[in-house]
Amino acid sequence: MLRNIKIGMAFCGTAYHGFQRQNNSVAVQNVVEDVLSRLTAQRVQINGCSRTDAGVHAREFFFNFHTDNAIPCENIIRGGNSLLPDDIVFFSCEEAEADFHARYSCRGKEYLYRIINRRVRDPFLAGKALFYDRPLDAGLLSHEAKCIDGTQDFTSFCGALGMKEDCTRTVYSCTVVRDGDEVDLLISGDGFLYNMVRIITGTLLEVNEGRIPRGDIPRIIAARDRTLAGRTAPPDGLYLNRVMY
Secondary structure: OOEEEEEEEEEOOOOOOOOOOOOOOOOHHHHHHHHHHHHHOOOOOOEEOOOOOOOOEEEEEEEEEEEOOOOOHHHHHHHHHHHOOOOEEEEEEEEOOOOOOOOOOOOEEEEEEEEEEOOOOOHHHOOOOEEEOOOOOHHHHHHHHHHHOEEEEOHHHOOHHHOOOOOEEEEEEEEEEEEOOEEEEEEEEOOOOOOHHHHHHHHHHHHHOOOOOOOOHHHHHHHOOHHHOOOOOOHHHEEEEEEEO
């Protein structure tokens, strides 16, 4: 009998060219499919809940695949983690309904962007957070981030490769909080455009730097013009933090 298996995993994306399978470079999907194919003695193709850019991380990422192999879920976790590299780990496995699809069944996602705001960078966080050595007003960024909430056309915050006819998305919440040297941007919504979170982060940093005027984000959104928004922040600090089903 064909089984639909849902797996939760986490990964550090520094060494990978994103999640989606690549022909000329190593992506997370390539590694995971190879491991599952070895475990099941079948060629496995997985459906991921999201694409991620090169260097982007995931604290919670789900995928599903189909197999007629009877291997128990606990053995998939145990066997998979024994074969996976140290920067990828399976943390859950269950049999899903036949119509479950990790991407199309998803109701929303939450992303985290980590910023380390200090004069001396932390070598242990290299590739895992954005080092930012200028003064950073987290209260200002938190105030400006509220303008991102709601259902809006986010063309201004979409990278050229992901531009679509309909760039309307609903952002449930966008907040910025500081804990010592770490400043975190947390944003959740029903879906995200290509580079959207990284462009929002870069735009907020340019507000902090005075390159974009305070209170200008609503105008930037309304203009639907990518050239008005800020830079695309590096992938290092971006994490897929939570997936909602």
